Amino acid sequence: MxxxxxxxxxxxxxxxxxxxxxxxxxxxxxxxxxxxxxxxADSSTAGVLPSGYGEVFLAVGECSSSGTVDPTEVPCDSERAAARVVAREDGRASHGPPCPGTTDFVLHISERRPAADEDGDGAVPRGYACMRALRPPHPGDPGGGGGPRTIVGDCVREIGDGKVRETACDGGGGPGQGPRFKVVEAVADRADCPAPTGLYVRLGGGERPVGCARPL
Structure with missing residues (x-):
């Protein structure tokens, strides 16, 4: 029991x-x-923006795909990457600091409102990015025949009305577009150019805005 x-x-x-x-x-x-x-689940990941958007759209050191219209930011090790940002400024290029001398081309970024942006306010401000191609040729190099700026080592030809146009020093610009002068020195004033100077070229920016060009 x-x-x-x-x-x-x-x-x-x-x-x-x-x-x-x-x-x-x-x-x-x-x-x-x-x-x-x-x-x-983890609050530390909340609000993380999609890949390709940092504190600044196309910031210095970041890369873009090919083309200059509606630029797209891509990883620099991507097969689509074509150029790297070497300088980034807000506003219009005509009113801002000049790009570095060996810049290959400039991307003009229009103000827009994408679904995701760098600071989450729904807008990417107007600005411009100075780009350097990841692979040659580099038109911004001295004598390369391109780039947004004329620098020492570049070649030019006269196009009339006191204007000149940059062209490749190796004559690769095509028939009738061969070089006629080469910028050999940058100075503060025309009077500082050496005697053999045959043409004065406006380089813009910096403390030595005048290019002394010798005939070829």
């Missing part, structure tokens, strides 16, 4: 323990609430 009573007491105690564990589990589930698909 005593053995049966002890067994009954043990069974009731075990049942109460099982019910208690089940109840605790139910309460925990209710407190947590239902799980939602795609919900961010």
């Amino acid at each position: 005593c053995e049966r009573r002890a067994a009954g007491v043990h069974a009731r105690s075990l049942l109460r323990a099982v019910l208690c564990v089940a109840l605790c589990g139910l309460l925990l589930t209710c407190c947590q609430g239902p799980s939602k698909k795609g919900e961010v």
Whole structure:
């Protein structure tokens, strides 16, 4: 009789323990609430912008795909990467600081409002990025025949009305577009150019804005 009573007491105690564990589990589930698909579990990842947008769209050191219309930022090790940003300025290029001398081309970034941007305010301000191609040729190099600026080592030809146009020093500009002068020095004033100078070229920017060009 005593053995049966002890067994009954043990069974009731075990049942109460099982019910208690089940109840605790139910309460925990209710407190947590239902799980939602795609919900961010770690708050440290909330608000992270998609790849390709940093503090500044096309910031210095970042890369763009080929083309100068509607530029796209891509990883620099991507097969689509064509050029790297060497300088980045806000506003219009005509009113801002000049690009570095060996810049290959300039990307003009129009003000727009993409779905995601650098600071989350829904806008990318107007600006410009000075670009250097990841692979040659580099038209911005001295004598390369291109780039947004004329620098020492570049060649030019006269196009009339006192204007000149940069052209490749190796004559690769095509028929009738061969070089006629080469910029050999940059000075602060025309009077500082050496005697053999045959043409004065406006280089713009810096403390030596005048280019002394000799005939070829």
